[in-house]
Every structure is written in C-alpha cells, then in structure tokens.
Amino acid sequence: MASLRTSFWSNILRRKTLSADTMRSDLRRCLGLGDLTFLAIGSMIGSGLYVLTGTIAHSVAGPSVIVSYIIAAVASGLSAVCYAEFGARIPVTGSAYQFTYLSVGELWAFIIGWNVLIEHIVSASAVAKAWSSYLDSAIGYPVKNYLEVHCPMAGGGVIAGYPDFIAMGVLLLSVIVIIAGAQLSSKITAGFAGVNLLVICVIVGCGLYLGNLKNWTEVEGGFFPYGFSGTVSGAATLIFSYVGYEVIASTTEEAINPNRDVPLSLFVGLSVVAVAYVGASSSLTLMVPYYNISSASPYPEAFKLYGWEWTRYVVTVGALAAMISTLLASLYVVPRYLMAMSRDGLLMQFFSIVTETTQIPYVSVLVGGATCILFAVTFELQILVEFISIGQLLACTFVAICVVKLRYEPNSISRYLELHPIHSPEEPLSTERSTLNAGFMTTEINDTPERTGSGSSPPEATASYIASTESLATAEDDFNVREYVVGTIKTDIIDSKFGHMVLWTTKYSPGTVPNWLVIFATFSLAIVSAFLCFSHHYISSWWCILFICVFGLLAIISMAMLLAFNQDDSIKTFKVPGVPFLPFISAFINILLMMRLQPMTWVRLGVWIIVGLVVYFSYGYFHSAERRVVRNAD
Structure with missing residues (x-):
C-alpha cells in the first residue's frame, strides 16, 4: 500500500524533462518582431478602453484614473517579464502550462492549462457577445428585438434571453482566419490593432484640443477626489486591461527568433498600450469633469457636449476593431494549449494533429471554436466575464513562482x-x-x-x-x-564567521532548502493577502496589524535568505531582474487580486477544476508521456 501511495504521488508530481522531443517544432516559424508586437497590442487593447475608463473615472478614481493606468501597467509588467524569461528560454507552445510542468509538476500543470483554456474560451465568447451587442446598439437593436420575440430562450441570469447569431457569425469567421495559418491571422490581427491605434490617436488629439486643465484642478475633490485608495482600487480593476502576455508566450513555437522577439515584443507592446491608455484617459478627464462622465459611452457623450457628433462613428469603428483583434488573440491561444497538453498525453491525441499546408492544429481550432460558439449562444455576458480574470491571475502567480524556483534548483x-x-x-x-x-x-x-x-x-x-x-x-x-x-549555500557565506549557522543546509540535496523557502514565502504572502482582503473591518485592530506584520516579515526573511544560495547562471537568454523580489511582488499582487474576486467566481473555478480532475484521472494520468518514459526506462 505504501509503495502504491508513493507511486501515485510521484506520478502526479513528476516534472517534465526537457528533451529533443519536447523542443521539436510542429508549427511553422513565421512570426517576426512586428507580428508579435501587434499581436501583443491587439490582445491588450480591447473594448475596455471605450467603456471601463469612463466607469473608473466616474465612480472610483476620478481624474487620477491616469495614475491608475500607470500603476496597473507597472504591476502587469512584473508578470510580463516572468513570461518573457520563460518564453525566450523555452521556445515551445504551451506558455504557463509548460513552465509549470517543467518546474512544479504534472497535476499542477494540468490545472493551470485547464484554467487558461477556459479563460480564453470564455474570453473569446464574451468578446464576441460584446461585439454583437455593440454593433446591434449602433443600429438601434433590431436584431435583439427580433430574436427576443421570435427565438426566445430561458433567460434568468445564467442562460441568455435569445440566441446571439451575430456572435456566432463573428466566431465562425474568426475560426476560419485562425485555421488559415498563423501568418494570415497575425496580419489580420495587426490590421485591426492598427485601426484601433489610429482611432485612439484621433480620440487623444481631439480630446486634448478640447480639454481644459480646470477639469483636473478646479473640480470638486481635485485630481484625487476618491483619495489615493480610490486610485489603487482603480488600478486593481484596470490591471486586466493589460492581460495579453499569455498570447505572446503561446506563440514562441511560431516565432522566428523567440529568444529576442518574445521579450522585446512584450515590452514594446506593453509600453505602447500604456501610452494609449494614459493618453485616452487624459483626454477624457480633461474634456469633462469626472462626475459628468458617462459610464456607458464615455467618449461619444463627451464629444457630444462640444457638438462633435461625428466622433461617435469613429469611436464605434475603434471599439469594433479592438474587439476583433482581442477575439482573434484569444482564439489563437486555445488550440495551442490543447495541442501542448495533447502532446504530453494529458488530453486526447487528436488535438495535436497538424495540417501539412498551414501547419496549424486544426482539430484543436475546430473544437475550441465550437466550444466558444456554444458558450456565446447559451450564456449571458456577465456570467462569462466573471470567469475570465481568475484563470489568468492563477497562471501569472504560478509563472512568477516558477521563475524563482528554477533559479535556485538544478533543472x-x-x-x-x-x-x-x-x-x-x-x-x-x-x-x-x-x-x-x-x-x-x-x-x-x-x-x-x-x-x-x-x-x-x-x-x-x-x-x-x-x-x-x-x-x-x-x-x-x-x-x-x-x-x-546551483541551489547550495554560497561558499563565501560558509567561510564567513556566520558559516556555522548555515552548515545544516549542506545536509540536503541542492535546491531543497530554497524550494522550501519559496513555498514558505508564498504561504506567508497568501496569509497577508487574506488579512488585507477579508479583515477590513478590523484592519486597525492590534491583532490584525500584528498578524500582517509577522507574516509579512516572515515572507521578506524567506526571500532574503534565498540570496544566500547560488542561482542558476547558465541562462543565456532574457532573465528577470531582481530575483527573488520582483517575481514575489508579482505573485503577491496576483494573489491579492484573486482574493478580491467575488465568491461565486471561486465556486465556478472549483467546479471547473473538478471537471478537469475527472478528465485528468480518467485519461491524462494513464496516458501521460512522462509516465510512459519512466515506465519504459524501468
């Protein structure tokens, strides 16, 4: 019985070994720096710019929404550099799933891959429904009014009130584009992203021309009407506006030069997007006092006050182009994840079938597209949106921890x-x-x-x-x-007068002690996050402050102790600076944001993970490629 338990745990926690088979490329390397950069921009700038900016400025941060966007860009940049290191170092498709499999273990990798899959499936479905609604509203809702009468559905909060055929149509066209090849889909994404950037330039230029600094300085409450806490709360919401690095990290197997282009495209894309968000929010808050900004259609209503009715059509074109580029980016990720998990035997083998002409995993594209269509036709938009954020945050947390873990252990x-x-x-x-x-x-x-x-x-x-x-x-x-x-205590520390205090670490294999320090630091940060999120009524109590200070100090001490161990210095590609501190700051932000999500989001995540575990233990556990390798070796 003991041997069976040992075998079970070794199977589900077994880490993937990098080999020639792992590094093989079944996809066509055809994406250059320009393709990847516009793919990053297209995946980040979605419809949120045209709606969410107004909501945050009106009700959460006021004119300081500009600062909120800057804080969110810095926080997102921490996650982006973690993705950049792995994307440049391991140029194979699968992104966070691959990184977790190589550093943490099989079961955790499956959970991450499974959640990123649902995140991008839901994201594509939600964007398609938003595109449909935006287009329908621009012409007076004729499609909605007709379908609610002639094709009613159950409705009631979860199920949609009518089948969204416009969303179905745009998803079908997007699937055709994706299956036609990475080069074509990247060019089309770049085209729509370019149109979106041109529209943003028009909005910024016109807004700054019409703007008045008094709307920052002489309005009620000034530049920070909700205090700096409102600015931070706005940043916590707007951080999702920068989520697009998963898409770039999934393109590494199709990038011509991933070692250089993946990190560079992430940094250039993030910088361009940050400038666009700051410029657009600046023009909006300069044109209209924050308390008069429309939450539903901020830019058209702002320009309407100046008699510039024509800008309504420009904004509509920009919003529709932004949603198309985001939709294509989300659909791009889904088949790559299905293919990566299928290669490793954790999902059915047919997901990894690649066409000879376009070198695209067409079965994965078709299955992923069909699932997106089912979600878009069946469920309400709000139910879909709530599912998006938690999957990405969970993946970003694991990627940040994996960066630290692999720096301090042989791998x-x-x-x-x-x-x-x-x-x-x-x-x-x-x-x-x-x-x-x-x-x-x-x-x-x-x-x-x-x-x-x-x-x-x-x-x-x-x-x-x-x-x-x-x-x-x-x-x-x-x-x-x-x-x-790698992963052992530094020689100069052992030779110092404090060396006797750390000699006990030499009893363990290289990487063991740093691994436990990483786990303990992550646990401590999770405790601090929980107290900050769930004890706001007692945040000024001595016991609450004591707990936050104690566990915060333990996390800092654990991170500082890692500095006493030798890092892996063999990495020749891009490396995250400031290890272990920067990745842990990224992990802390992601954990904090996850704990701020609604309870029902966690319930839905739990249900989805249970479904995934059924799939894993009924198929993936027995067909795992790594398990077969070990069994054949024995």
Missing part, C-alpha cells in the same frame, strides 16, 4: 540548453553539420561509423566526430559542476 532546462544550445538567426554557422529549421540551428553528429554503415570513416569525419564528442563531454562536465553548485 532539466539548464542541462538541455547547456548541452544543446539554440542559436538565433543572426549568429554565424558553426563548422559542425547543422540543420536549419526556419532560423534555428541544432547541432547534429552524423559522421559516426555507425551511421555511415562502414567500419571506418574518412579522417576528416573522424576528427570532426572526436572534436564534437570531446566538446560535448567537456560541456557536460562543466555543467555537472555548475549543476552541483
């Missing part, structure tokens, strides 16, 4: 990439035989006697083979030494 990622380096297209070819796969070169040793089929080989081939073998052997020896150092 298969560093071992594989040290012995099988991936070069960018700008680097010169080596003298060894290599294969070029759309800009990526992997060294192959083909000149061995066994492969030539003869007992001997030409002198040049033998010399090349011996040199290559010696080079790999030297690299492996060097890495074995470095791998032993």
Whole structure:
C-alpha cells in the first residue's frame, strides 16, 4: 500500500524533462518582431478602453484614473517579464502550462492549462457577445428585438434571453482566419490593432484640443477626489486591461527568433498600450469633469457636449476593431494549449494533429471554436466575464513562482540548453553539420561509423566526430559542476564567521532548502493577502496589524535568505531582474487580486477544476508521456 501511495504521488508530481522531443517544432516559424508586437497590442487593447475608463473615472478614481493606468501597467509588467524569461528560454507552445510542468509538476500543470483554456474560451465568447451587442446598439437593436420575440430562450441570469447569431457569425469567421495559418491571422490581427491605434490617436488629439486643465484642478475633490485608495482600487480593476502576455508566450513555437522577439515584443507592446491608455484617459478627464462622465459611452457623450457628433462613428469603428483583434488573440491561444497538453498525453491525441499546408492544429481550432460558439449562444455576458480574470491571475502567480524556483534548483532546462544550445538567426554557422529549421540551428553528429554503415570513416569525419564528442563531454562536465553548485549555500557565506549557522543546509540535496523557502514565502504572502482582503473591518485592530506584520516579515526573511544560495547562471537568454523580489511582488499582487474576486467566481473555478480532475484521472494520468518514459526506462 505504501509503495502504491508513493507511486501515485510521484506520478502526479513528476516534472517534465526537457528533451529533443519536447523542443521539436510542429508549427511553422513565421512570426517576426512586428507580428508579435501587434499581436501583443491587439490582445491588450480591447473594448475596455471605450467603456471601463469612463466607469473608473466616474465612480472610483476620478481624474487620477491616469495614475491608475500607470500603476496597473507597472504591476502587469512584473508578470510580463516572468513570461518573457520563460518564453525566450523555452521556445515551445504551451506558455504557463509548460513552465509549470517543467518546474512544479504534472497535476499542477494540468490545472493551470485547464484554467487558461477556459479563460480564453470564455474570453473569446464574451468578446464576441460584446461585439454583437455593440454593433446591434449602433443600429438601434433590431436584431435583439427580433430574436427576443421570435427565438426566445430561458433567460434568468445564467442562460441568455435569445440566441446571439451575430456572435456566432463573428466566431465562425474568426475560426476560419485562425485555421488559415498563423501568418494570415497575425496580419489580420495587426490590421485591426492598427485601426484601433489610429482611432485612439484621433480620440487623444481631439480630446486634448478640447480639454481644459480646470477639469483636473478646479473640480470638486481635485485630481484625487476618491483619495489615493480610490486610485489603487482603480488600478486593481484596470490591471486586466493589460492581460495579453499569455498570447505572446503561446506563440514562441511560431516565432522566428523567440529568444529576442518574445521579450522585446512584450515590452514594446506593453509600453505602447500604456501610452494609449494614459493618453485616452487624459483626454477624457480633461474634456469633462469626472462626475459628468458617462459610464456607458464615455467618449461619444463627451464629444457630444462640444457638438462633435461625428466622433461617435469613429469611436464605434475603434471599439469594433479592438474587439476583433482581442477575439482573434484569444482564439489563437486555445488550440495551442490543447495541442501542448495533447502532446504530453494529458488530453486526447487528436488535438495535436497538424495540417501539412498551414501547419496549424486544426482539430484543436475546430473544437475550441465550437466550444466558444456554444458558450456565446447559451450564456449571458456577465456570467462569462466573471470567469475570465481568475484563470489568468492563477497562471501569472504560478509563472512568477516558477521563475524563482528554477533559479535556485538544478533543472532539466539548464542541462538541455547547456548541452544543446539554440542559436538565433543572426549568429554565424558553426563548422559542425547543422540543420536549419526556419532560423534555428541544432547541432547534429552524423559522421559516426555507425551511421555511415562502414567500419571506418574518412579522417576528416573522424576528427570532426572526436572534436564534437570531446566538446560535448567537456560541456557536460562543466555543467555537472555548475549543476552541483546551483541551489547550495554560497561558499563565501560558509567561510564567513556566520558559516556555522548555515552548515545544516549542506545536509540536503541542492535546491531543497530554497524550494522550501519559496513555498514558505508564498504561504506567508497568501496569509497577508487574506488579512488585507477579508479583515477590513478590523484592519486597525492590534491583532490584525500584528498578524500582517509577522507574516509579512516572515515572507521578506524567506526571500532574503534565498540570496544566500547560488542561482542558476547558465541562462543565456532574457532573465528577470531582481530575483527573488520582483517575481514575489508579482505573485503577491496576483494573489491579492484573486482574493478580491467575488465568491461565486471561486465556486465556478472549483467546479471547473473538478471537471478537469475527472478528465485528468480518467485519461491524462494513464496516458501521460512522462509516465510512459519512466515506465519504459524501468
């Protein structure tokens, strides 16, 4: 019985090993820096700019909504740099799912992948319904009025009152675009994102022309009418306006040069989006006093006060273009996740079938698209929207923790990439035989006697083979030494006068003590977040302050103790700066935001996870590729 329990836990917590099979590319590498950047912009700037800005300015932050957008951009940037490190380091599709599988374990990876799937399915469905509603409202709701009479549905809060055929149509067209290939879909996304940016430029230019600084300085309450706490509350809501890095991290297998382009496109995209949000919110709050801003249609109503009726049509075009680019970005992620999980045996194998012409996982695209259509036709918009945020926050939390965890323990990622380096297209070819796969070169040793089929080989081939073998052997020896150092206490600390206090850490294998410190720091941050969210009535009580201070101090001490251990210095691509502090700050923000969500959102998440666990234990547990590898080795 004990051995069965051990086998069960080892199976569900087994981490994925990076190998040549893992790093293979079934998708076409065709996306350059421009494609990825516009994909990032298109996935971030959605309809929220045209609606949510007015709501936050009117009821939450006032003119300081500008500061809220800046705070939200900084907080989102912390998550983006964590995604950037993994996306550049492991250029395979799957994003947060892959990162969790490689660093935490199989079951946690499945849960993350399962939740990111529902998040993007729901996001695509919600955006399609919002697009339908926006278009219908622009022409006086004829479609809604007709369908409510002739095709009524149950309604009642969860189920929609009528089937949304416009949403179905736009989803069908989007599926056709996605299945036509990554290059075409990225160009179309870039086109709509470009239109959206042009509209934003018009809004900002006209708004600043019509604006008056008195609406910032002489209005009731001034620039911070709801206090700085209102500004922070606004940032907590607006942080979801920047969620788009999951899309870019999912494109790494189709990027021509992910080592450079993934981090760069994330930073450029985030910067452009932040400038757009700040500019648009500035123009709005300069045109109209914050208490007169319309929550439903802030920009058309603001321009209407100045007699600029024509801007209503410009804003409508911008909003519709923004929603299309966001919809395409969400649909882009779903089949890549299905494919990644299918490759690993955690979902059915047919999800990883790729077309020979466009090199797209077409079965995953069709299944994901059909699910989106079902959700859009069946459920109310508000029910869908509440499901979106928690999946992304959970994934961002795990990615941030994975960054710290892998920096302080020996891992298969560093071992594989040290012995099988991936070069960018700008680097010169080596003298060894290599294969070029759309800009990526992997060294192959083909000149061995066994492969030539003869007992001997030409002198040049033998010399090349011996040199290559010696080079790999030297690299492996060097890495074995470095791998032993990673996750152990630094030598200068052991040699110091305080060395006797940390000698106990040498009894454990490399990475064990840092791993426990990461777990303890995360637990402490979760406790602090819980007290900040759920004890607001007692926040000034001595016992509440004591608990927050104690667990906050324990988290800081745990993070500081990590500095005494050797980090993995073999990473040649982009690295998150300020480890372990920046990733933990990102994790803390994400945990805090998750705990601020409505209880029913957590209930829905629990139900979805239970459904996922049924899928995992009925299929994925038995068909796991990693489990098969271990079983064959035994």
